Every structure is written in structure tokens, then in C-alpha cells.
Amino acid sequence: MKINYIHMKVYIYVKCIITSLNKSICKPSLLICIGLLSLGSGLKGQDVPTSHYEDLQERTAWFREARFGMFIHWGLYSIPARGEWVRAQERMNIEDYQVYFDEFNPVNYNPHVWAKLAKAAGMKYAVLTAKHHDGFCMWDTKTTDYKSTRTPANQDLVRTFLEAFRDEGLKVGLYYSLVDWYHPDYPAYGDRQHPMRDNEDWKGKVHKWDNYVGYMHEQVNELVTNYGEIDIMWFDFSYWSYRGEKWRASELVQMVREKQPHILIDNRLGGDMEKNDPDVYAGDFDGPEQGIPREPIRNESGYLLPWEACMTLNDSWGYKAKDYNYKTAQDVIRYLTNAVSKGGNLLVNVGPNAYGEIPKRSQEILHSVGDWMSVNGEAIYGAGISEFDKPEWGRFTQKGDTLYAFLFQKHFGHIGLKGLKDKVIKARLVKDGSEVIVTPFWNDETSDFDEPDDIFLAFGKPVPLTYPLPDKLATVIRVHLKTDR
Structure with a gap:
């Protein structure tokens, strides 16, 4: 069955609004939703892909x-x-x-x-x-x-x-x-x-x-x-x-x-x-x-x-x-x-x-x-652009509900995933399937980190410590995302 792009856009837009209201963080989430909608429809021009574009895909x-x-x-x-x-x-x-x-x-x-x-x-x-x-x-x-x-x-x-x-x-x-x-x-x-x-x-x-x-x-x-x-x-x-x-x-x-x-x-x-x-x-x-x-x-x-x-x-x-x-x-x-x-x-x-x-x-x-x-x-294969912004420590690729985090440099303390709080089920190292710890910021009493929407990753405990990268060429973490994010 061919996708009806207009119906899809309406569905995404409504779902974004409901999700934003439910989480009481309307403005940031709505901005993200409008941005995602723009990726599908474009900020200008036609609303539905041309047959040329569909053939190209x-x-x-x-x-x-x-x-x-x-x-x-x-x-x-x-x-x-x-x-x-x-x-x-x-x-x-x-x-x-x-x-x-x-x-x-x-x-x-x-x-x-x-x-x-x-x-x-x-x-x-x-x-x-x-x-x-x-x-x-x-x-x-x-x-x-x-x-x-x-x-x-x-x-x-x-x-x-x-x-x-x-x-x-x-x-x-x-x-x-x-x-x-x-x-x-x-x-x-x-x-x-x-x-x-x-x-x-x-x-x-x-x-x-x-x-x-x-x-x-x-x-x-x-x-x-x-x-x-x-x-x-x-x-x-x-x-x-x-x-x-x-x-x-x-x-x-x-x-x-x-x-x-x-x-x-x-x-x-x-x-x-x-x-x-x-x-x-x-x-x-x-x-x-x-x-x-x-x-x-x-x-x-x-x-x-x-x-x-x-x-x-x-x-x-x-x-x-x-x-x-x-x-x-x-x-x-x-x-x-x-x-x-x-x-x-x-x-x-x-x-x-x-x-x-x-x-x-x-x-x-x-x-x-x-x-x-x-x-x-x-x-790499079949992966592409992530719905989340590029991290300061590397790159993201994504396939559906799987986010791949590439670390290019040893990180100071645990590793921040901006805006992903309540969106992550678990994280595993692609290299061997071993657990990567998903954790809030290590010190919830500090006033120096005002990032309520973030979640963090760590290669060991205690989580604030800096651990060696498992792969110096490029360490890849498979982050499993919630479907209803």
C-alpha cells in the first residue's frame, strides 16, 4: 500500500502535540516536532514528494x-x-x-x-x-x-x-x-x-x-x-x-x-x-x-x-x-x-x-x-541520519528505534545523551554486546548541570570516572530507544 504523505504528516503533528502536552515540556518538544515535520515536508515547495523523488528513492x-x-x-x-x-x-x-x-x-x-x-x-x-x-x-x-x-x-x-x-x-x-x-x-x-x-x-x-x-x-x-x-x-x-x-x-x-x-x-x-x-x-x-x-x-x-x-x-x-x-x-x-x-x-x-x-x-x-x-x-549499512542532534563527542547514526553512538575521543566522566531522558531502554556495546550503563547525572544535588532532559552512558561504575574507550578507532554503542518516544 502506498503511504499517504499528507495523512502521515497530520498523524505525526498531532502525536507530537499530545506527547508534548503530556510531558509538560511543550515548547522544546513542539519545536522538535515541527522540525521533524519539516524534514518530511520541506520548509517550502510541495507537500507531497513527486513521482520523480519516489522513483529516485x-x-x-x-x-x-x-x-x-x-x-x-x-x-x-x-x-x-x-x-x-x-x-x-x-x-x-x-x-x-x-x-x-x-x-x-x-x-x-x-x-x-x-x-x-x-x-x-x-x-x-x-x-x-x-x-x-x-x-x-x-x-x-x-x-x-x-x-x-x-x-x-x-x-x-x-x-x-x-x-x-x-x-x-x-x-x-x-x-x-x-x-x-x-x-x-x-x-x-x-x-x-x-x-x-x-x-x-x-x-x-x-x-x-x-x-x-x-x-x-x-x-x-x-x-x-x-x-x-x-x-x-x-x-x-x-x-x-x-x-x-x-x-x-x-x-x-x-x-x-x-x-x-x-x-x-x-x-x-x-x-x-x-x-x-x-x-x-x-x-x-x-x-x-x-x-x-x-x-x-x-x-x-x-x-x-x-x-x-x-x-x-x-x-x-x-x-x-x-x-x-x-x-x-x-x-x-x-x-x-x-x-x-x-x-x-x-x-x-x-x-x-x-x-x-x-x-x-x-x-x-x-x-x-x-x-x-x-x-x-x-x-553503517542501511543506517542514516539520526533524529537527535550531533553529539559533541562523536556522531549518531540511526535505524528505526536503534540509535548508534560513535565515540571518537575518550570522554571526561560519563557520556551525555542530550534530550534522551525517558527515551532509552538500554545500551550495549556493538563490539561484544556488553552492557553500557544508562544513568542520570551522577550528582543530583549539583547546580552546575541544568540538563533535565539528558541521560548519560558509562562504561563502568562508579559512573563519574573516565574509562578507556573499548575501541580506539571508533567505539560504537547500540542504544535501544522506546517506540513511543
């Missing part, structure tokens, strides 16, 4: 359950080992870059090893760069000879990646660059980032834009036609006037969805997915890069939108041999928790080297994250 259900994925940037640029933008940054011409094409032979490439690592890390999906900005194709395309099957590798690397990750039960996605520095009809001189952007020899060259866009559409058509079910199409990226219908984006998206009705498409074709009635190419999820938003992402009416922050594990997307500035397992866990607490996903990148190996340090970090996820994953 249905299509992204698995994505919002998964929460954690692997990004893989890999290609010819792994040989110079100075990052995936090396051609543009060093203004390298096609002839100078050709040496890497002639040499590309990842002798230790084993996508099953990659897939097992992703699974061990607790990741639920992965996205591979099928084509980056350099124009090199990692599949056996019929559109060009600039592809992996023409190199010493002599492999369709997209196919082997997809097969290996599917074998591990992971969802699969392909990254495709709208930008192309190899194709002769992609504008070069005067462009924002093309390797030949300021090369006078390229000034005045004629580029047939329609030829390039047709080429790009045909490549995408191959990827969504010849490789089975693709779960994500990750386009990158729009800039200047190169956005939206410049890519013939409506036509492109229509073709992709006809071939893959359940596919998710990112938001980098140039549309605005925060509109109530967005363009057809606006995308299914927002994609902040190298950062996590301060607040959840919503549309104009206030409805939550799916989003995914993509993040490098060190400071580089493509393999960079001298980049040792790795994030720790603790960093990754906290970024992931922060994203989920705001209704988002985290896509963590690895950059395999020229031999096709994921760097050892990346593997070590992801295995440590996976050890933590194997214990605490219930607080």
Missing part, C-alpha cells in the same frame, strides 16, 4: 544500504606514476605520452585480488575508470585503437574487472570521462585543462564537436550494452559551457536507462538534482569530492537526496609513487561515519601501479578498516 535503495565503496583510478598514467592528470600538468603531447601506451603491461594484474580486498574492507560496490581524461579505453571498444587490447596487456580490463567483482557479490560501476585529450575533435587550444591548451601550434585547429559527441555516445552505448548489468555510471565532468545538452545529455541518459533501467547515474553531466523537477540528466546522487558536507543534502522541498563523497586514500587518484601521505584506518572510519550520519556514502579510492598492484599501504589500511567494519558494520 526506489532506485537508490541498495546504494543507501551499501554506504561504502571502492573507487579505482587506473590507466596508462600508472607508468609515469605522477598522477592521472600528468599529461595536462606537464603539457605532454600525444607522441610523448605514446611511450606509456606501447609499454602498458600490468603483469601482476588480478582483479579477483582487488575484489577480495574490497570485500574484506567491508565495501559493497566498486567503480573502475573505464576511460579517464587521457582518452585511453580500458575495454575492447570498436570506436578506436587507443585501448587496452592494443597494448602489450592485450586484455579487456573492464570485462575482467566486472566479472571478478560480481563473483564476490559486489555491485559494479564504471567511470567514464566526458573529457578526452586524445580525440582530435575535442577542443584543445584555449581549453581549461587540455595538454595543448596554450600550444600555439594548435591554435586555429578545427574541431568537429558533433563528431566527438557521437563518438562519446557510442562508447557509452558499448559499455551499457555489452557488459551485463552495470549498477553505476559515473560520468566526469562538466565545466564552462561543456555541460548539459552540450553533451546531448538528455539523449545520453535516455539511451543509458533504456539499456540499464536500474542503473544509477552521478550528477556530473551538468544538471541540478536539487530542483523539485530536475533535468533528466541531473543524476541520481550528488557527488562531493574530497570533502563531506556540513549538512545533509536536500532538494528544494527539503527532501533528503542520496549522495556520495569520493576520497583519495593518500593525496592522489592515479598512482603516484612518491605520495606517502596516507590517511589512517581511523581517519577512513571517521570519514565514513561522518558521511553516513548525514545520509551519505563514502567512495574510497585506490590507485594501482603499473604492474596492476594496489599499493601495500593501501591494502593494510583497508584491511584494518575491514576488521572494524566486520564488528561494527550494523551501525
Whole structure:
């Protein structure tokens, strides 16, 4: 049965008022109720979600359950080992870059090893760069000879990646660059980032834009036609006037969805997915890069939108041999928790080297994250924004009547849960199911704490003492809430 959103709103509103009056704390509770009502209806715009929004929720259900994925940037640029933008940054011409094409032979490439690592890390999906900005194709395309099957590798690397990750039960996605520095009809001189952007020899060259866009559409058509079910199409990226219908984006998206009705498409074709009635190419999820938003992402009416922050594990997307500035397992866990607490996903990148190996340090970090996820994953998978404000000592995620409290730092004395008095049944450590003590403030005669609506947690007795965190990476407490809160 479909939910009647108007009836639901009235029910919530009336229940909030009755509950507030019964507890004789009308003003604070009513403010909370109105706030919760606003989350469902939006502070402005339409009162009932559009069919577009309902379709979006249905299509992204698995994505919002998964929460954690692997990004893989890999290609010819792994040989110079100075990052995936090396051609543009060093203004390298096609002839100078050709040496890497002639040499590309990842002798230790084993996508099953990659897939097992992703699974061990607790990741639920992965996205591979099928084509980056350099124009090199990692599949056996019929559109060009600039592809992996023409190199010493002599492999369709997209196919082997997809097969290996599917074998591990992971969802699969392909990254495709709208930008192309190899194709002769992609504008070069005067462009924002093309390797030949300021090369006078390229000034005045004629580029047939329609030829390039047709080429790009045909490549995408191959990827969504010849490789089975693709779960994500990750386009990158729009800039200047190169956005939206410049890519013939409506036509492109229509073709992709006809071939893959359940596919998710990112938001980098140039549309605005925060509109109530967005363009057809606006995308299914927002994609902040190298950062996590301060607040959840919503549309104009206030409805939550799916989003995914993509993040490098060190400071580089493509393999960079001298980049040792790795994030720790603790960093990754906290970024992931922060994203989920705001209704988002985290896509963590690895950059395999020229031999096709994921760097050892990346593997070590992801295995440590996976050890933590194997214990605490219930607080991540399928979890999302809590109805309660972010605590000062960490983050909350929530699933129904279960609140997950993440402690990031050792707390001074017992741990305050703001506004949760009379709402908590019990608390248990997710790590081993052991009791976490639920208690009022330890000294009811003090005048220094005027917090009548708070309840507190403690790892031992006496409760005012400071106890070591059970898990230094991130301690997770499962707080069971009363249904009639």
C-alpha cells in the first residue's frame, strides 16, 4: 500500500502535540516536532514528494544500504606514476605520452585480488575508470585503437574487472570521462585543462564537436550494452559551457536507462538534482569530492537526496609513487561515519601501479578498516541520519528505534545523551554486546548541570570516572530507544 504523505504528516503533528502536552515540556518538544515535520515536508515547495523523488528513492535503495565503496583510478598514467592528470600538468603531447601506451603491461594484474580486498574492507560496490581524461579505453571498444587490447596487456580490463567483482557479490560501476585529450575533435587550444591548451601550434585547429559527441555516445552505448548489468555510471565532468545538452545529455541518459533501467547515474553531466523537477540528466546522487558536507543534502522541498563523497586514500587518484601521505584506518572510519550520519556514502579510492598492484599501504589500511567494519558494520549499512542532534563527542547514526553512538575521543566522566531522558531502554556495546550503563547525572544535588532532559552512558561504575574507550578507532554503542518516544 502506498503511504499517504499528507495523512502521515497530520498523524505525526498531532502525536507530537499530545506527547508534548503530556510531558509538560511543550515548547522544546513542539519545536522538535515541527522540525521533524519539516524534514518530511520541506520548509517550502510541495507537500507531497513527486513521482520523480519516489522513483529516485526506489532506485537508490541498495546504494543507501551499501554506504561504502571502492573507487579505482587506473590507466596508462600508472607508468609515469605522477598522477592521472600528468599529461595536462606537464603539457605532454600525444607522441610523448605514446611511450606509456606501447609499454602498458600490468603483469601482476588480478582483479579477483582487488575484489577480495574490497570485500574484506567491508565495501559493497566498486567503480573502475573505464576511460579517464587521457582518452585511453580500458575495454575492447570498436570506436578506436587507443585501448587496452592494443597494448602489450592485450586484455579487456573492464570485462575482467566486472566479472571478478560480481563473483564476490559486489555491485559494479564504471567511470567514464566526458573529457578526452586524445580525440582530435575535442577542443584543445584555449581549453581549461587540455595538454595543448596554450600550444600555439594548435591554435586555429578545427574541431568537429558533433563528431566527438557521437563518438562519446557510442562508447557509452558499448559499455551499457555489452557488459551485463552495470549498477553505476559515473560520468566526469562538466565545466564552462561543456555541460548539459552540450553533451546531448538528455539523449545520453535516455539511451543509458533504456539499456540499464536500474542503473544509477552521478550528477556530473551538468544538471541540478536539487530542483523539485530536475533535468533528466541531473543524476541520481550528488557527488562531493574530497570533502563531506556540513549538512545533509536536500532538494528544494527539503527532501533528503542520496549522495556520495569520493576520497583519495593518500593525496592522489592515479598512482603516484612518491605520495606517502596516507590517511589512517581511523581517519577512513571517521570519514565514513561522518558521511553516513548525514545520509551519505563514502567512495574510497585506490590507485594501482603499473604492474596492476594496489599499493601495500593501501591494502593494510583497508584491511584494518575491514576488521572494524566486520564488528561494527550494523551501525553503517542501511543506517542514516539520526533524529537527535550531533553529539559533541562523536556522531549518531540511526535505524528505526536503534540509535548508534560513535565515540571518537575518550570522554571526561560519563557520556551525555542530550534530550534522551525517558527515551532509552538500554545500551550495549556493538563490539561484544556488553552492557553500557544508562544513568542520570551522577550528582543530583549539583547546580552546575541544568540538563533535565539528558541521560548519560558509562562504561563502568562508579559512573563519574573516565574509562578507556573499548575501541580506539571508533567505539560504537547500540542504544535501544522506546517506540513511543
